[in-house]
Amino acid sequence: MRKRVNMHSLCANMHAMEPLWDDLHTVLCLVRRGSLAGAAAELGVNYTTVARRISRVEASLNVALFDRLRDGYQPTEAGQSVAAHAAKMEQDANALIRQLQGQDDSLSGPLTITAPQLLIAHGLAPVIDSFCATYPEVQLHVRATNDLLDLNKREADLAIRISREPGDTLTGLRLAEQRSASFADATWAARIASNPETLIDWVVYAAYKDVPRNVDPAYPNHRIRMTFDDMVAIRGAALAGLGVARMPMFLGQASGLVQVPVLPPQPYADIWVVGHPDVWPSAKVKAFRDILVPHFRKTKGRFLH
Amino acid sequence: MRKRVNMHSLCANMHAMEPLWDDLHTVLCLVRRGSLAGAAAELGVNYTTVARRISRVEASLNVALFDRLRDGYQPTEAGQSVAAHAAKMEQDANALIRQLQGQDDSLSGPLTITAPQLLIAHGLAPVIDSFCATYPEVQLHVRATNDLLDLNKREADLAIRISREPGDTLTGLRLAEQRSASFADATWAARIASNPETLIDWVVYAAYKDVPRNVDPAYPNHRIRMTFDDMVAIRGAALAGLGVARMPMFLGQASGLVQVPVLPPQPYADIWVVGHPDVWPSAKVKAFRDILVPHFRKTKGRFLH
DNA sequence: GCATATTCACGCGTTTTCGCATGTCCTTGT
DNA sequence: ACAAGGACATGCGAAAACGCGTGAATATGC
Numbered sequence: 001m002r003k004r005v006n007m008h009s010l011c012a013n014m015h016a017m018e019p020l021w022d023d024l025h026t027v028l029c030l031v032r033r034g035s036l037a038g039a040a041a042e043l044g045v046n047y048t049t050v051a052r053r054i055s056r057v058e059a060s061l062n063v064a065l066f067d068r069l070r071d072g073y074q075p076t077e078a079g080q081s082v083a084a085h086a087a088k089m090e091q092d093a094n095a096l097i098r099q100l101q102g103q104d105d106s107l108s109g110p111l112t113i114t115a116p117q118l119l120i121a122h123g124l125a126p127v128i129d130s131f132c133a134t135y136p137e138v139q140l141h142v143r144a145t146n147d148l149l150d151l152n153k154r155e156a157d158l159a160i161r162i163s164r165e166p167g168d169t170l171t172g173l174r175l176a177e178q179r180s181a182s183f184a185d186a187t188w189a190a191r192i193a194s195n196p197e198t199l200i201d202w203v204v205y206a207a208y209k210d211v212p213r214n215v216d217p218a219y220p221n222h223r224i225r226m227t228f229d230d231m232v233a234i235r236g237a238a239l240a241g242l243g244v245a246r247m248p249m250f251l252g253q254a255s256g257l258v259q260v261p262v263l264p265p266q267p268y269a270d271i272w273v274v275g276h277p278d279v280w281p282s283a284k285v286k287a288f289r290d291i292l293v294p295h296f297r298k299t300k301g302r303f304l305h
Numbered sequence: 306m307r308k309r310v311n312m313h314s315l316c317a318n319m320h321a322m323e324p325l326w327d328d329l330h331t332v333l334c335l336v337r338r339g340s341l342a343g344a345a346a347e348l349g350v351n352y353t354t355v356a357r358r359i360s361r362v363e364a365s366l367n368v369a370l371f372d373r374l375r376d377g378y379q380p381t382e383a384g385q386s387v388a389a390h391a392a393k394m395e396q397d398a399n400a401l402i403r404q405l406q407g408q409d410d411s412l413s414g415p416l417t418i419t420a421p422q423l424l425i426a427h428g429l430a431p432v433i434d435s436f437c438a439t440y441p442e443v444q445l446h447v448r449a450t451n452d453l454l455d456l457n458k459r460e461a462d463l464a465i466r467i468s469r470e471p472g473d474t475l476t477g478l479r480l481a482e483q484r485s486a487s488f489a490d491a492t493w494a495a496r497i498a499s500n501p502e503t504l505i506d507w508v509v510y511a512a513y514k515d516v517p518r519n520v521d522p523a524y525p526n527h528r529i530r531m532t533f534d535d536m537v538a539i540r541g542a543a544l545a546g547l548g549v550a551r552m553p554m555f556l557g558q559a560s561g562l563v564q565v566p567v568l569p570p571q572p573y574a575d576i577w578v579v580g581h582p583d584v585w586p587s588a589k590v591k592a593f594r595d596i597l598v599p600h601f602r603k604t605k606g607r608f609l610h
Numbered sequence: 611g612c613a614t615a616t617t618c619a620c621g622c623g624t625t626t627t628c629g630c631a632t633g634t635c636c637t638t639g640t
Numbered sequence: 641a642c643a644a645g646g647a648c649a650t651g652c653g654a655a656a657a658c659g660c661g662t663g664a665a666t667a668t669g670c
Contacts, residue, residue: 021326021398035647046629051648062414063405070636072647078405085401089394093326096390100368100383109367340617351659356618358657375666376617 023057028086035072098278105283108137115160117144122254151276158275172274175296176303182263183252184244201225201243219262250302328362333391340377403583410588413442420465422449427559456581463580477579480601483608487568488557489549506530506548524567
C-alpha cells in the first residue's frame with residue numbers, strides 16, 4: 001500500500017501522466033458550453049465533478065486550459081486545441097456507436113425520432129401511437145422541433161423532414177409529395193369571394209418577406225400584414241382572422257381554415273424520412289419505417305388536396 | 306440520494322448509456338494485448354479493473370465484445386470494431402499530446418530518447434551524461450533498442466537511428482556519415498596477413514546470408530561460418546575469434562577488434578537524429594539536440610576511419 | 611507425470627471519486 | 641439602490657471504483 005502510493009506520486013512527478021480520455025471529453029463539453037453547469041448537464045454529472053476533472057487534466061498536461069472568469073470558464077488557446085482534438089475523438093466515438101447500433105437486431109430499448117411539431121400533431125400521431133402499441137418494449141423518444149438535428153451526432157436515430165431533398169450523406173425515402181395553397185378563416189373567405197378586388201392581408205414567413213408568387217391575377221390587391229418566423233404562429237394568426245396565409249394542404253385543412261382561391265395549389269417541399277446509413281438497418285429503425293411508410297402511402301392524398 | 310440512484314438505474318434501462326471513453330481505451334488495450342494482465346500493465350491499473358471495465362462497457366453497449374477463453378480474452382467481431390474506432394481516437398489523443406508537448410518550453414519533466422544499444426554504449430554515453438548534468442530537472446529516459454519505436458505513438462520523443470534516410474514524415478538531421486569495414490580478433494588478423502588465400506570464416510547478419518559484396522579479390526576464399534540477427538552477438542563472436550565480421554568503423558574500433566583488409570572501407574548507413582515534427586520544437590528536445598549535434602560534429606571522424 | 615507459470619473469477623477492505631450543501635462574488639433587472 | 645439569479649470555490653459524507661489476496665482451471669516445461 002505504502003509502496004503503491006509512493007509509486008503513484010513518483011509517476012505523477014516524473015512522467016507527464018497520460019490524460020484520461022474521459023477528461024478530454026469533459027474539456028470538450030466545457031469548451032462547448034462555456035460553464036461548469038452546462039458541461040455537467042451534458043455529461044450527466046455534478047458541476048463540481050467537471051471542475052475537478054478540469055483541474056486534474058490541467059495538472060496532468062501541465063498546461064492551463066481555461067481562464068477562470070467570473071462569468072464562466074474561458075478556454076485558453078491550449079484549451080481550444082484540446083477541444084479540437086477531442087471533437088475528432090468524439091466523431092470516432094459517434095461513428096462507433098452508430099455502427100453498433102446499426103447491427104442491433106433487438107426490438108427493445110431506446111429509439112429517438114424527430115419531426116416538425118405540426119407534422120407530429122397532424123398526421124404523425126397515429127404512426128407513433130401504432131408503433132408504441134406494436135413494440136411496447138421500445139422506449140420511443142420524440143423530439144418535436146423545427147431544428148434540423150444532426151444525425152451524425154446521434155441527436156436522433158430517424159428524422160421526418162419537410163424539404164426538397166434528403167440530406168447529403170443521409171439515407172432517405174420520400175413519404176409524400178406536398179402542395180400548398182392559401183388559407184384563411186371563414187370571414188376572410190367570404191369577403192374574398194364577394195369581392196375579388198378587396199385588399200388582401202397576408203401573413204407570411206419572415207424569411208420570405210413578400211406576397212407569394214403565382215397568386216391568381218383575379219385577386220390584384222395585396223399587402224403584407226405581418227411576418228412570423230414560425231408556422232404555428234402563422235396558423236394562429238390565420239385562425240384569428242388576421243389574414244391569408246400560404247401553408248401546406250394538410251395543415252390548412254387540419255386547422256379548420258378555409259382554402260381561398262387567391263393562391264392556386266402549387267408544389268411544396270415534400271415529406272421525407274431520413275436516417276444515417278449506419279443506423280438505417282437497425283431493427284428498431286426498420287420497424288418504425290415499416291409502420292411509417294405504409295401509413296403515408298395510405299394517406300398521401302391529404303398532402304396534395 | 307435515493308432519487309439520484311433511481312434516476313441512474315432508470316437511465317441505464319432506457320437509454321443505451323453512452324460508453325465512457327476510458328472504457329473504449331481499455332477495450333483497445335485488451336484487444337491489443339490479448340489478456341487482462343497485459344492490458345492492465347499497459348494502462349497502469351490492476352487487471353481486475355480491466356475486467357470490470359470490460360463488463361461495464363459491454364453492459365452499456367449491450368454487446369459482447371470478448372469471448373472469455375481460458376487463455377485470454379478473445380475479441381468478438383464487435384470487439385474488434387470497437388478497437389478499430391478506439392485506435393482512431395488514440396491517434397487523435399496522441400496528436401493532441403504531441404502538439405502540446407511541442408509548445409512546452411520548460412526544461413524539466415520527462416524526456417524519452419531511443420537509440421541502438423551499441424551506439425549508446427560507444428559514442429552516445431557522453432552526450433547523455435552531459436545532458437543530464439546540464440539539465441538535472443529533466444527526467445531522461447533512454448530506450449536502448451534496435452526496434453524502430455513509433456514516434457507517432459509517442460514511444461519516444463527523439464530517436465537516434467542508423468539508416469539511409471530519415472523517416473518518411475519525421476523531421477531529422479544527419480549526425481554523421483558512416484563507413485564499414487571488416488574486423489576480427491588478433492589471431493585472425495595475423496592469419497589473414499600471413500596467407501591471403503586462407504579460408505576466411507564470416508560472421509554475418511542473418512538478413513544478408515552471404516559474404517559481403519566488394520571484398521578485396523586478393524582474398525578469394527570465404528565461407529559463412531554463422532549468422533546472427535543481432536550486432537552485439539556478431540561482435541561477441543568476432544571477439545571470441547569465430548571469424549571476420551563487417552561492422553561500422555566506430556564499433557570495430559571501440560570493441561578492441563582489428564581491422565582486416567579483406568573488405569575495404571565502404572559506405573554504411575548514416576547516423577540520424579529524428580523526431581516527430583510536432584515534438585521537434587519543444588524546449589527539452591531542442592536542448593538535447595543542442596548537445597547532441599555539436600558532439601557528433603566534433604567526433605564524426607570516428608565513424609569514417 | 612508432476613511442477614510451474616498464466617490465465618481468469620470472486621470477495622473483502624480501502625482509496626478515490628462523486629454529489630450535495632454552503633458561501634462568495636459578480637452581473638442583471640426593477 | 642437593492643434584490644435576484646448565475647457562476648464558481650470549498651468542505652463533508654456517501655457511493656463507486658479500485659487494489660489485493662485467494663482459488664480454480666488450463667497450458668507449458670523438465
